[in-house]
Amino acid sequence: MNSPISPLSPVDLQNWSDHTRVPFSVYTDPDIYRLELERIFYGPFWQPVALVCEIPEIGDYKTFFIGETPLIVTHTGENEFHTMVNACSHRGVELTNEFLGKANDFTCPYHGWVFDNKGECHVTPGEERFRADFKKSDFGLTQLRTTVWSQVVWATFDPATPSMEEFLGDAAPALRNALGGGERPLKLLGYQKIVFNCNWKIYMDNDGYHAGLLHTAFRLLDFQGGQGIQISGGTGGHWGIDYGTKPYEDNGYLNDASVVETRNNELTATVNLIRPLCQSVKHLNSINFRFARPLGPGKTEVHYTYLGFVDDDDDIAEHRIRQSANLLGPSGFVSIEDSAVFERVQKAITAPHNTVNFVKGLAESPDGKRCMQNDEAGSTPWWNDYKQRMGL
Amino acid sequence: MAQIIDASLLARIDNVQRAYTHALERRNMEGWLATFNNPGTYELTTQEHVKHNLPVGMMLDDCYERLQDRCTYVNEVWNHAVEHYQPRYQIYRNFCEMQNDGTIHADTNFTVFYTGPDGHSHLLVVGHYHDNIIEVDGELRFSSRKAILDTAVPPRYLIYPV
Ligand code: FES
Ligand SMILES: [Fe+2]
Numbered sequence: 001m002n003s004p005i006s007p008l009s010p011v012d013l014q015n016w017s018d019h020t021r022v023p024f025s026v027y028t029d030p031d032i033y034r035l036e037l038e039r040i041f042y043g044p045f046w047q048p049v050a051l052v053c054e055i056p057e058i059g060d061y062k063t064f065f066i067g068e069t070p071l072i073v074t075h076t077g078e079n080e081f082h083t084m085v086n087a088c089s090h091r092g093v094e095l096t097n098e099f100l101g102k103a104n105d106f107t108c109p110y111h112g113w114v115f116d117n118k119g120e121c122h123v124t125p126g127e128e129r130f131r132a133d134f135k136k137s138d139f140g141l142t143q144l145r146t147t148v149w150s151q152v153v154w155a156t157f158d159p160a161t162p163s164m165e166e167f168l169g170d171a172a173p174a175l176r177n178a179l180g181g182g183e184r185p186l187k188l189l190g191y192q193k194i195v196f197n198c199n200w201k202i203y204m205d206n207d208g209y210h211a212g213l214l215h216t217a218f219r220l221l222d223f224q225g226g227q228g229i230q231i232s233g234g235t236g237g238h239w240g241i242d243y244g245t246k247p248y249e250d251n252g253y254l255n256d257a258s259v260v261e262t263r264n265n266e267l268t269a270t271v272n273l274i275r276p277l278c279q280s281v282k283h284l285n286s287i288n289f290r291f292a293r294p295l296g297p298g299k300t301e302v303h304y305t306y307l308g309f310v311d312d313d314d315d316i317a318e319h320r321i322r323q324s325a326n327l328l329g330p331s332g333f334v335s336i337e338d339s340a341v342f343e344r345v346q347k348a349i350t351a352p353h354n355t356v357n358f359v360k361g362l363a364e365s366p367d368g369k370r371c372m373q374n375d376e377a378g379s380t381p382w383w384n385d386y387k388q389r390m391g392l
Numbered sequence: 393m394a395q396i397i398d399a400s401l402l403a404r405i406d407n408v409q410r411a412y413t414h415a416l417e418r419r420n421m422e423g424w425l426a427t428f429n430n431p432g433t434y435e436l437t438t439q440e441h442v443k444h445n446l447p448v449g450m451m452l453d454d455c456y457e458r459l460q461d462r463c464t465y466v467n468e469v470w471n472h473a474v475e476h477y478q479p480r481y482q483i484y485r486n487f488c489e490m491q492n493d494g495t496i497h498a499d500t501n502f503t504v505f506y507t508g509p510d511g512h513s514h515l516l517v518v519g520h521y522h523d524n525i526i527e528v529d530g531e532l533r534f535s536s537r538k539a540i541l542d543t544a545v546p547p548r549y550l551i552y553p554v
Contacts (some may be wrong), residue, residue: 216469325447333469336549371462
């Protein structure tokens with residue numbers, strides 16, 4: 001692939017050799033960010049755009065983004081979904097600004113063109129005076145390849161993106177387990193949406209792997225999660241940890257320990273990073289899928305999306321709600337330090353001739369494909385892939 | 393249900409509202425807790441959640457024990473790790489109604505600005521409170537406070553309740 005490096009690029013980028021030592025400018029340079037949109041966000045990656053339970057009925061839709069591109073995701077038939085660019089094919093106007101809605105068609109507010117929810121154009125007022133070769137059928141909305149895997153709707157711009165199985169590879173089982181095994185119908189419980197003032201790769205580098213290290217709450221509760229293995233796989237360096245938890249034994253620190261209680265002996269616990277920009281966590285009885293998008297090189301918007309199951313009984317349904325709201329979000333009892341770390345890394349990475357260094361675990365796992373839960377080696381398959389993909 | 397027009401009662405309602413925001417502005421979590429009755433509840437959610445009837449919002453302290461634990465979160469668990477900010481509140485009373493059972497229902501707008509450690513100030517969130525207020529031992533307290541944000545996506549992570 002062509003190298004984006006020019007004599008005007010930051011010197012650190014011109015000299016980047018070791019993929020485990022990432023120059024700060026990779027996280028801050030605006031040209032790098034533009035190239036990431038092209039080669040990564042609009043490149044050969046499946047990216048989650050909706051959960052089936054967000055748009056459960058035929059006719060439901062959701063708006064979201066891949067990279068900086070606004071999308072409409074529609075539920076159009078039995079297990080059939082469409083993803084299209086939320087821009088009128090006439091002059092580029094945004095067709096809807098509802099986050100979640102219901103519609104069989106979308107009428108452009110500008111000149112009244114009408115599109116059905118599969119993106120076909122049906123009405124073009126004043127067509128008799130359009131150019132002679134005008135055909136409505138040439139003016140459907142731009143479609144993305146769309147697939148459903150484990151109750152998640154994924155889309156990609158790139159015809160070369162491999163199948164979901166190949167894309168996720170060995171990272172698939174932990175993600176499937178996070179979502180209840182993939183078959184039991186999920187139910188949408190709510191969102192915690194937030195902007196982190198950090199580059200999207202800082203958000204991905206600094207979450208998931210460090211549970212026992214960073215989080216004070218676990219220490220105060222004398223409650224450490226299990227010891228899992230980070231398993232990296234697929235194309236682009238996704239990873240998952242399927243670690244399982246022990247039930248919490250109340251040490252009296254909290255007045256209401258239900259926030260860390262595991263009910264129904266549901267001990268499955270997994271953390272997943274799906275490249276380029278998605279995380280999913282199942283911990284205790286809280287199920288959390290995080291959509292995200294970059295807002296330029298210095299900000300990342302994340303939608304923590306909380307889930308239960310349609311067949312949950314009243315007790316566990318209520319418990320999931322109460323636990324999800326306070327446990328693992330951007331202001332969560334055990335997780336707020338993540339938010340703090342993301343922003344504090346961002347503030348400091350403007351220095352020249354400095355690198356972010358992935359060191360822990362590389363002694364036993366030089367390729368980072370199998371390493372311990374708290375190791376840094378697990379991020380290195382991604383950085384190896386990134387460096388090549390970006391031509392750096 | 394009747395609109396409250398009695399000036400002294402309105403002044404007492406305003407006082408509990410101010411006690412709440414003033415405690416948060418001083419990061420005085422005990423002062424925040426003291427504005428709630430026991431039992432009492434606090435919820436922070438958004439207009440988007442209300443519209444789509446989604447129960448998991450930003451914070452859910454649906455019993456007094458959770459209100460107490462929230463003080464512990466801010467004072468002990470998170471204190472060393474987070475970047476504290478200085479919140480500043482502007483509140484505006486929309487209406488107050490006396491319910492048939494003698495409790496007060498109040499609706500109050502809020503705007504919260506914050507100043508970070510770098511000294512730069514920004515808008516944090518905008519929204520309104522739905523409150524139920526009761527009188528206990530001659531004092532007004534929240535029996536339930538629901539803060540509903542218009543802001544679906546705050547510009548930084550929230551540490552303190554709103
Ligand atoms: S821009 Fe949409 S109809 Fe003209
Ligand atoms: Fe974390």
